[in-house]
Amino acid sequence: MIKPKLFYILVLIFVVCIITTLYQMQIIRLRDKIVTLESKGPKASDRDWKTDEDNLVVLYNRVPKTGSTSFVGVAYDLCKRNKFHVLHVNITANNHILSLTNQLKFISNVTNWNAMKPALYHGHFAFPRFQQTFDDCVAKQLPDCDPNNMKPGNKWALTEAKKNLINNYFLVGVTEELEDFISVLEQTLPRVFRGATEHYVSSNRSHLRQTVQKDMPSEETVRKIKDSLIWQMENELYEFTLEHFHFQKKYTLKK
Numbered sequence: 001m002i003k004p005k006l007f008y009i010l011v012l013i014f015v016v017c018i019i020t021t022l023y024q025m026q027i028i029r030l031r032d033k034i035v036t037l038e039s040k041g042p043k044a045s046d047r048d049w050k051t052d053e054d055n056l057v058v059l060y061n062r063v064p065k066t067g068s069t070s071f072v073g074v075a076y077d078l079c080k081r082n083k084f085h086v087l088h089v090n091i092t093a094n095n096h097i098l099s100l101t102n103q104l105k106f107i108s109n110v111t112n113w114n115a116m117k118p119a120l121y122h123g124h125f126a127f128p129r130f131q132q133t134f135d136d137c138v139a140k141q142l143p144d145c146d147p148n149n150m151k152p153g154n155k156w157a158l159t160e161a162k163k164n165l166i167n168n169y170f171l172v173g174v175t176e177e178l179e180d181f182i183s184v185l186e187q188t189l190p191r192v193f194r195g196a197t198e199h200y201v202s203s204n205r206s207h208l209r210q211t212v213q214k215d216m217p218s219e220e221t222v223r224k225i226k227d228s229l230i231w232q233m234e235n236e237l238y239e240f241t242l243e244h245f246h247f248q249k250k251y252t253l254k255k
């Protein structure tokens with residue numbers, strides 16, 4: 001006859017054994033799951049990557065007089081060959097600004113309109129505070145563009161514009177380096193821009209731009225403009241854009 005104390009000890013050992021076994025079974029089961037997940041891993045991500053590419057939506061924010069017509073022209077030339085859609089978003093009526101309601105409608109439409117994907121949407125979208133171009137501002141003789149009447153808020157606006165450029169845009173190029181801009185896009189978004197550089201260089205899209213010579217302003221006008229704070233700030237933003245673009249170009253087009 002087993003003594004009660006020993007009996008309890010045996011029961012305890014038995015219970016511990018059962019618990020340990022159960023844990024080990026759990027661990028083995030989990031390990032199997034991990035192995036299954038690992039073996040599925042690369043295949044699953046391959047599939048996602050392909051769908052991602054075909055779901056690509058590019059939003060090109062046009063800025064007047066920066067070669068955007070040439071750029072969009074290249075997209076229209078390529079869309080048949082590369083099998084994507086080009087859509088024009090016309091919001092000129094609302095001064096290039098969408099109300100919150102319309103922003104949501106637009107996002108929902110673009111996101112769910114699968115028949116159009118992959119797509120390039122182009123239009124002139126504005127961040128509400130920055131919709132006016134320098135020309136507009138001067139033409140309307142608004143106080144912010146009067147060199148003698150500068151509001152301190154402009155320094156803030158410049159910082160905001162830099163933040164927007166870094167945080168809200170995939171890529172911002174400069175007109176003088178439109179070919180490089182297209183090359184960076186071709187390298188990073190080949191689904192839409194495959195062959196774009198070669199097409200841009202060999203078609204008359206690149207030549208058209210160079211032959212359109214705008215009248216140069218007089219030296220006096222240039223001096224006056226360069227003296228104004230607004231020009232200095234626009235120029236600072238330009239230099240900032242250029243530096244950032246060169247940085248991205250260097251690391252993207254690295255052979």
Ligand SMILES: *[C@@H]1O[C@H](CO)[C@@H](O)[C@H](O)[C@H]1NC(C)=O
Nearest residue numbers: 088089090091092093094095
């Ligand atoms: C955009 O819309 C405005 C007004 O709604 C119209 O006058 C203009 O012709 C349109 N532009 C294009 C390119 O469709």
Ligand SMILES: *[C@@H]1O[C@H](CO)[C@@H](O)[C@H](O)[C@H]1NC(C)=O
Nearest residue numbers: 108109110111112113114115
């Ligand atoms: C998006 O808007 C266009 C034009 O208004 C419309 O024809 C299309 O059906 C809309 N697509 C979706 C998914 O809402």
Ligand SMILES: *[C@@H]1O[C@H](CO)[C@@H](O)[C@H](O)[C@H]1NC(C)=O
Nearest residue numbers: 077202203204205206207208
């Ligand atoms: C540019 O080339 C296209 C064909 O690629 C041609 O149809 C068009 O007329 C040309 N435009 C000019 C201004 O030469």
